[in-house]
Amino acid sequence: MKRTLGACYYPEHWPEEIWAEDAARMAAAGLTWIRIGEFSWSKLEPTPGELHWDWLDRAIETLGAQGLKVVLGTPTATPPRWMAERHPDMFAVDEQGRARGFGSRRHYCFSHKGYLGESRRITRLMAERYGDNPHVAAWQTDNEYGCHDTVISYSDAAKAAFRDWLREAFDGDIGALNTAWGNVFWSMEYRSFDEIGLPNLTVTEPNPAHVLAFKRFSSDQVVAFNRAQAEIIREFSNAPVSHNYMGRVTEFDHFKVGKDLEIATWDSYPLGFLEDRVGATVEEQRRYARQGDPDFQALHHDLYRAVGRGRWWVMEQQPGPVNWAPYNPSPLPGMVRLWTWEAFAHGAEAVCYFRWRQAPFAQEQMHAGLLRPDSKDAPAIAEARQVAQELRDAPEVQPAQATVAILFDYDADWAWSTQPHGAGLSYFQLILDHYKALRRAGQTIDILPPDTREFTGYKLILAPGLMHMPQDLKIALAESGAEILYGPRSGARDGHFSIPTGPLPPALPGLDVTVSRVESLRPDMPVALKDGGAAHRYLEELEGRAEVVLETEAGAPVALREGRQTYCGGWLDAAGLDRLIAVLAEAAGLALRSMPEGVRTRRTATEEFWFNHRAEPVQTEVGLLPAAGVLRRPL
Numbered sequence: 004m005k006r007t008l009g010a011c012y013y014p015e016h017w018p019e020e021i022w023a024e025d026a027a028r029m030a031a032a033g034l035t036w037i038r039i040g041e042f043s044w045s046k047l048e049p050t051p052g053e054l055h056w057d058w059l060d061r062a063i064e065t066l067g068a069q070g071l072k073v074v075l076g077t078p079t080a081t082p083p084r085w086m087a088e089r090h091p092d093m094f095a096v097d098e099q100g101r102a103r104g105f106g107s108r109r110h111y112c113f114s115h116k117g118y119l120g121e122s123r124r125i126t127r128l129m130a131e132r133y134g135d136n137p138h139v140a141a142w143q144t145d146n147e148y149g150c151h152d153t154v155i156s157y158s159d160a161a162k163a164a165f166r167d168w169l170r171e172a173f174d175g176d177i178g179a180l181n182t183a184w185g186n187v188f189w190s191m192e193y194r195s196f197d198e199i200g201l202p203n204l205t206v207t208e209p210n211p212a213h214v215l216a217f218k219r220f221s222s223d224q225v226v227a228f229n230r231a232q233a234e235i236i237r238e239f240s241n242a243p244v245s246h247n248y249m250g251r252v253t254e255f256d257h258f259k260v261g262k263d264l265e266i267a268t269w270d271s272y273p274l275g276f277l278e279d280r281v282g283a284t285v286e287e288q289r290r291y292a293r294q295g296d297p298d299f300q301a302l303h304h305d306l307y308r309a310v311g312r313g314r315w316w317v318m319e320q321q322p323g324p325v326n327w328a329p330y331n332p333s334p335l336p337g338m339v340r341l342w343t344w345e346a347f348a349h350g351a352e353a354v355c356y357f358r359w360r361q362a363p364f365a366q367e368q369m370h371a372g373l374l375r376p377d378s379k380d381a382p383a384i385a386e387a388r389q390v391a392q393e394l395r396d397a398p399e400v401q402p403a404q405a406t407v408a409i410l411f412d413y414d415a416d417w418a419w420s421t422q423p424h425g426a427g428l429s430y431f432q433l434i435l436d437h438y439k440a441l442r443r444a445g446q447t448i449d450i451l452p453p454d455t456r457e458f459t460g461y462k463l464i465l466a467p468g469l470m471h472m473p474q475d476l477k478i479a480l481a482e483s484g485a486e487i488l489y490g491p492r493s494g495a496r497d498g499h500f501s502i503p504t505g506p507l508p509p510a511l512p513g514l515d516v517t518v519s520r521v522e523s524l525r526p527d528m529p530v531a532l533k534d535g536g537a538a539h540r541y542l543e544e545l546e547g548r549a550e551v552v553l554e555t556e557a558g559a560p561v562a563l564r565e566g567r568q569t570y571c572g573g574w575l576d577a578a579g580l581d582r583l584i585a586v587l588a589e590a591a592g593l594a595l596r597s598m599p600e601g602v603r604t605r606r607t608a609t610e611e612f613w614f615n616h617r618a619e620p621v622q623t624e625v626g627l628l629p630a631a632g633v634l635r636r637p638l
């Protein structure tokens with residue numbers, strides 16, 4: 004498949020006289036895809052029922068005339084002001100019970116039936132009009148579900164829908180819910196589903212089973228909202244339907260949303276993320292301020308490849324400084340090209356830059372584009388042109404299955420955030436730490452959804468932190484023939500967030516390990532391991548006959564192994580994880596490579612890509628990589 008480039012464009016922001024020239028310049032720069040429309044509701048329907056399609060017709064025609072393909076976004080992330088009069092209670096409500104207001108975006112509650120109706124209505128009108136338009140070659144539903152903390156809403160609409168959701172989940176049996184949640188504790192028993200409230204504004208912490216159920220419900224509301232749009236678009240169009248996910252937004256199950264779409268896309272802002280989503284130290288933030296974290300984007304590429312069942316794009320690629328991070332430096336020359344090639348190396352079908360031209364007005368004035376507000380070239384467009392030329396000249400990227408995998412489960416992330424048991428402990432961070440260790444060892448990684456039961460081809464599978472593990476998953480992993488890593492907290496809870504009272508967790512077939520006690524650790528009290536590295540943040544006391552792989556300096560087992568399965572009860576620091584990965588990789592027969600700091604590699608079926616995320620040249624086993632350098636080598 005030919006990989007392609009694109010950009011996000013807002014014709015409604017610019018005088019119509021410049022659209023044709025814009026389109027010609029986009030085509031000349033080597034772009035293929037232009038995403039439009041996703042925030043344009045007030046232009047499409049200035050007052051209820053009065054539809055203005057003419058401008059969008061002409062915008063699509065103008066782009067199409069240059070051979071550009073349009074990704075058309077439904078505008079439901081930005082309901083216009085009149086919507087608030089029609090549906091005054093459509094706003095999401097925060098944990099303090101305050102309704103969010105109009106004046107930015109994503110100001111709706113996923114459970115509001117009236118707004119769901121409006122979302123279906125505008126989607127149907129759009130799909131009817133453009134479903135067979137030859138230039139509309141893909142669709143996008145809404146924009147970045149969950150961004151700006153918008154999945155959870157404590158509204159009356161959510162409360163009513165949550166009660167229905169619970170009634171169905173427990174087959175109408177309130178006694179079963181009371182038992183599953185342990186509501187005998189603190190006299191929390193309910194007599195009917197209609198007595199159940201939302202888990203906010205309680206005096207002290209609510210029941211974790213209640214909180215987790217509400218998170219699962221809230222995720223399902225996103226799935227349903229998205230599905231409604233996808234189904235309507237499909238009635239009128241054969242073009243693929245996508246959604247643009249965000250970085251480190253975990254409040255809804257992307258795998259479930261992804262099942263209703265043909266393509267997963269995501270919005271990659273490496274410098275914006277570094278400051279507040281990566282969990283980097285201050286020193287790392289300084290060192291990578293102009294490059295971004297060497298692993299954070301790659302992890303999302305691999306995650307969203309799984310969400311899209313192989314089909315994924317970067318829908319928004321940072322092209323210069325953004326407006327929204329605590330600090331907003333410019334990328335190092337070469338980084339926009341590196342980020343683009345890195346996405347292709349991970350299998351992206353397309354990379355689109357956000358945005359075509361910097362806006363002179365409103366919230367994102369300080370956000371760079373491919374063009375400056377005066378329409379002159381901004382620095383990134385030269386790098387985009389270079390990639391477009393390279394795509395024409397170079398061999399096609401041929402993706403292949405990796406031999407190493409990480410299981411990723413959104414439900415585990417909700418379980419950890421429901422009960423972190425130590426300040427700041429997060430499942431996502433645990434996964435990122437393991438992913439980084441694999442990348443430091445030069446591995447190419449697949450992320451797998453938690454309902455995977457077929458593991459053929461994998462030699463090493465990491466499944467850390469899965470607090471609830473269905474029995475058939477335990478069996479499938481044990482029988483997969485791969486080396487498996489579990490822990491900490493694997494299998495620590497049943498499906499309703501109680502500690503299993505049979506055999507102590509993790510109760511893994513073929514691995515004689517039980518967790519007899521757990522503790523979380525202050526950031527300044529790591530527990531040193533014998534021979535290097537430490538457990539920090541979280542440490543379990545392990546019992547069992549399995550062979551000790553890592554132990555504390557005091558001689559307590561931290562990782563135990565039996566057959567091909569290993570349980571690690573500590574959250575290991577980088578040095579500890581590097582040791583553990585080395586043991587597992589050797590057992591799995593994987594060739595480990597020691598990557599220079601900031602250098603990463605990824606294999607496809609036919610070649611190996613190398614990326615230097617450092618601000619200076621680095622000597623590697625394949626030669627000298629310039630700063631922000633990319634190297635392709637046939638295998």
Ligand code: GAL
Pocket residue numbers: 146147150270272319325326327357367370
């Ligand atoms: C994304 C969003 C875009 C734009 C961009 C700015 O999160 O989808 O609409 O706001 O951020 O970086």
